[in-house]
Amino acid sequence: xxxxxxxxxxxxxxxxxxxxxxxxxxxxxxxxxxxxxxxxxxxxxxxxxxxxxxxxxxxxxxxxxxxxxxxxxxxxxxxxxxxxxxxxxxxxxxxxxxxxxxxxxxxxxxxxxxxxxxxxxxxxxxxxxxxxxxxxxxxxxxxxxxxxxxxxxxxxxxxxxxxxxxxxxxxxxxxxxxxxxxxxxxx
Amino acid sequence: xxxxxxxxxxxxxxxxxxxxxxxxxxxxxxxxxxxxxxxxxxxxxxxxxxxxxxxxxxxxxxxxxxxxxxxxxxxxxxxxxxxxxxxxxxxxxxxxxxxxxxxxxxxxxxxxxxxxxxxxxxxxxxxxxxxxxxxxxxxxxxxxxxxxxxxxxxxxxxxxxxxxxxxxxxxxxxxxxxxxxxxxxxx
Numbered sequence: 001x002x003x004x005x006x007x008x009x010x011x012x013x014x015x016x017x018x019x020x021x022x023x024x025x026x027x028x029x030x031x032x033x034x035x036x037x038x039x040x041x042x043x044x045x046x047x048x049x050x051x052x053x054x055x056x057x058x059x060x061x062x063x064x065x066x067x068x069x070x071x072x073x074x075x076x077x078x079x080x081x082x083x084x085x086x087x088x089x090x091x092x093x094x095x096x097x098x099x100x101x102x103x104x105x106x107x108x109x110x111x112x113x114x115x116x117x118x119x120x121x122x123x124x125x126x127x128x129x130x131x132x133x134x135x136x137x138x139x140x141x142x143x144x145x146x147x148x149x150x151x152x153x154x155x156x157x158x159x160x161x162x163x164x165x166x167x168x169x170x171x172x173x174x175x176x177x178x179x180x181x182x183x184x185x186x187x
Numbered sequence: 188x189x190x191x192x193x194x195x196x197x198x199x200x201x202x203x204x205x206x207x208x209x210x211x212x213x214x215x216x217x218x219x220x221x222x223x224x225x226x227x228x229x230x231x232x233x234x235x236x237x238x239x240x241x242x243x244x245x246x247x248x249x250x251x252x253x254x255x256x257x258x259x260x261x262x263x264x265x266x267x268x269x270x271x272x273x274x275x276x277x278x279x280x281x282x283x284x285x286x287x288x289x290x291x292x293x294x295x296x297x298x299x300x301x302x303x304x305x306x307x308x309x310x311x312x313x314x315x316x317x318x319x320x321x322x323x324x325x326x327x328x329x330x331x332x333x334x335x336x337x338x339x340x341x342x343x344x345x346x347x348x349x350x351x352x353x354x355x356x357x358x359x360x361x362x363x364x365x366x367x368x369x370x371x372x373x374x
Contacts, residue, residue: 004359012232017265020365024317031313035275039282041303043198044294047286049279051271056313057263064268069256069276071283076244078204081251081285084238086284086357088222092236094367095226096258097273097294099234100266101316107231116228122365126218126243129288139359147368154373161371165266167316169274172326177364178309180281183333184348186341 012107013168030057046072077126087140091120093170095145101164102149111160113151120145143174209244217244232266233259264313274327278307280357282332288351289336298347300338307332330361 007015024030033056039049052066071086073079095118106113123138127133133181149157165171194202211217220243226236239253252274260266271279293300302331309327312322336344352358 002335011233013265020265021317021319025318028314028319031317031319033311035272035278035309035311037275037278037307039279039286039307041286041290041300044200044290045247045287046198047283047290047303048360049282049292051275051279054261057269061260061261061263063271067271069279071279071287074241074246074250074285075249075307078200084197084250084254085222085278086242086287087360088238089280089283090357090360091222092223092238092258093273093280094225094274095224095236096234096276098369099226099228099230100258100260100273100348103228103231103234104265113228115348116234118226118372120224120226122222122252123221124222124356126220127211128359129356130208130218131354132211132215132218137359137363138354139356139363140365143365144370145350145367146372148372148374150374157373158371161369161373165369167318167325169311169316169326170277171316171367172324172360173361173364173374175367176323176326176366177360177362178327178330178370180330180332180358180362182348182352183331184345185333185335186344186348187289187335187337 003010009107009110010113014102014107017104017108032056035145042070042082044072045077046070046082046151084148087122087124088175091143093121094143094174095120096166097168098145098147098161101168104164105163105167106151106157106160109160111152111156115148115150115151116149118145195289196294196297197300199281199290201294204291204295209296219243229269231259231262233257233269253331274309277361278309278330281330281361284355285332285334285348285351286355289347292350293338293347294353296347298339298343300336301337302337305332305334345347
């Protein structure tokens with residue numbers, strides 16, 4: 001690959017991005033990752049997760065610091081509002097994944113971005129989780145993501161969003177589901 | 188309902204919890220909620236969400252403050268590690284939802300908790316999102332949640348975890364999926 005005049009585009013180091021792709025093509029085990037979160041109950045619906053270590057590129061790694069996040073329910077749902085609800089963190093995860101993908105795809109395609117913002121709305125009927133109806137699901141009934149994206153040609157920008165959607169990890173999990181095993185050590 | 192000696196159990200105000208259930212039974216529209224997150228791209232894979240307003244109990248409401256969260260990729264994934272990855276926030280959401288449910292279900296059943304902690308592990312093969320294989324999905328291939336729970340009788344504790352799983356909003360979305368609509372304003 002020849003060095004281009006602007007290896008950094010949209011804040012993405014495209015030279016490193018393409019080098020990483022080449023490295024993975026050469027040894028696909030590099031791509032096997034395990035991400036983790038640990039959580040501890042505090043009181044009532046308030047609990048706190050720590051995100052630090054993960055496995056990837058054939059080694060144990062850590063983020064530059066342990067990141068901690070509080071989750072809770074608001075008073076209307078009998079909580080103390082020490083943090084967002086778990087279902088709101090899910091919306092954040094979806095927006096963040098699609099947006100990171102947009103930046104990467106745009107950089108790889110040589111498309112410049114000046115703004116990417118989004119609003120994610122999830123509709124949920126709490127009759128499900130409250131156990132008041134067996135006909136209402138527990139989770140969101142639908143989620144809508146509304147992007148505003150500015151930069152180069154609008155058609156190119158729309159195509160970038162679509163490609164991000166096609167390769168988004170969180171979009172895949174949230175739309176298609178994934179098996180979840182729960183193990184309990186009750187002492 | 189008569190007042191019990193301990194209306195607060197596990198930090199859950201059970202009197203208010205049961206009163207809320209009664210109110211929803213009387214007017215099921217109270218249970219229709221919409222949660223939201225807004226996200227703004229910062230640079231590269233770094234972006235930031237704000238979680239503040241939501242709709243519920245037939246009115247617009249806000250959390251006590253706007254909560255903001257940074258997401259990013261670590262250097263091994265060509266990011267600047269300004270926050271966890273989006274897929275890690277998904278694990279946090281899952282742990283937080285199950286744990287809040289455990290606290291509520293235990294309180295409703297009169298079961299005392301002294302500890303609830305969990306580790307969530309998600310296995311993902313990045314050949315999918317890197318676009319290097321069409322046979323590998325983009326998202327997690329499996330997720331494992333390992334709970335340590337202490338308090339009253341272990342059989343009761345295990346039953347509480349199971350009931351939380353049966354009524355968890357995030358568990359439902361992550362295992363069963365939900366339709367996601369993406370709207371793009373490309374200017």
